[in-house]
Amino acid sequence: MLSEKQIETFKTRLLKEKNKTETNIENREVDYDTGELSSYDNHPGDSGDELFLRERDQAMTDMQEEMLSDVDVALKAIEDGTYGICKVCGKEIEIERLDIIPETLLCIEDAKKEEEQLGNDPTSRPSEEAVLDPSVTATGKDIDGATDGFSKVGEFGNSDTPSDKEDGIDPTR
Structure with a gap:
């Protein structure tokens, strides 16, 4: 069972992560207006570069929003008194796992099972x-x-x- 001091430490880390992630999301919102009325005289590669950058930034924003959601759920678990307990099996989550991934709500066994169900098995082949x-x-x-x-x-x-x-x-x- 986590002590009050450990929970407070994880809460501080989660709040820092939340603040950092929100700042990153706000700073990522970039205007991609090229300032030109027509792309007639532009090389097609320039349009491809612009599309790649937009898609990359969108993917990074999506990942950060997912992280923000996970952090919010972990903070809610702290408020509810269920932080550090696996939401699937009810066992305590290893302190080492929480130290690496403080926003997790799953023990390592259930996290592996969830990854396998999602088809993200690292040993599987394309x-x-x-x-x-x-x-x-x-x-x-x-x-x-x-x-x-x-x-x-x-x-x-x-x-x-x-x-x-x-x-x-x-x-x-």
Whole structure:
């Protein structure tokens, strides 16, 4: 069971984290107006850079808002007298875990179970690997001599021009 001093220490840390996160969210709100009426003369890469920066900032804001929510829930648990007790199994949360993640409300076992249910198992492999053929070599041909999908599509034509050939002459002519 956590002592009053430990709970007060965690409350202070959570309040500092809440203040820091709120400040970060407020400072992140950036105006992305480029000041131009038209993007006609802009390079497409500039638009791509701007889109990337917007999406990155939005993802970071989302993560910080989620952290802020977790901190608020932990502060509420302190007020209710349930801080340091796993909300799933009712066991005490290890002090070492609270020291690292003071906003947690789950013991390590239940946190692992929740991660597995969400599909965030660190030992799992991407679903794409189920359809990849590991026998395809770097040459584009698999062990049986068949070509990979990219080569098969290329058989129907491509955008190579005579200037793309080594000697500038199209061998199909």
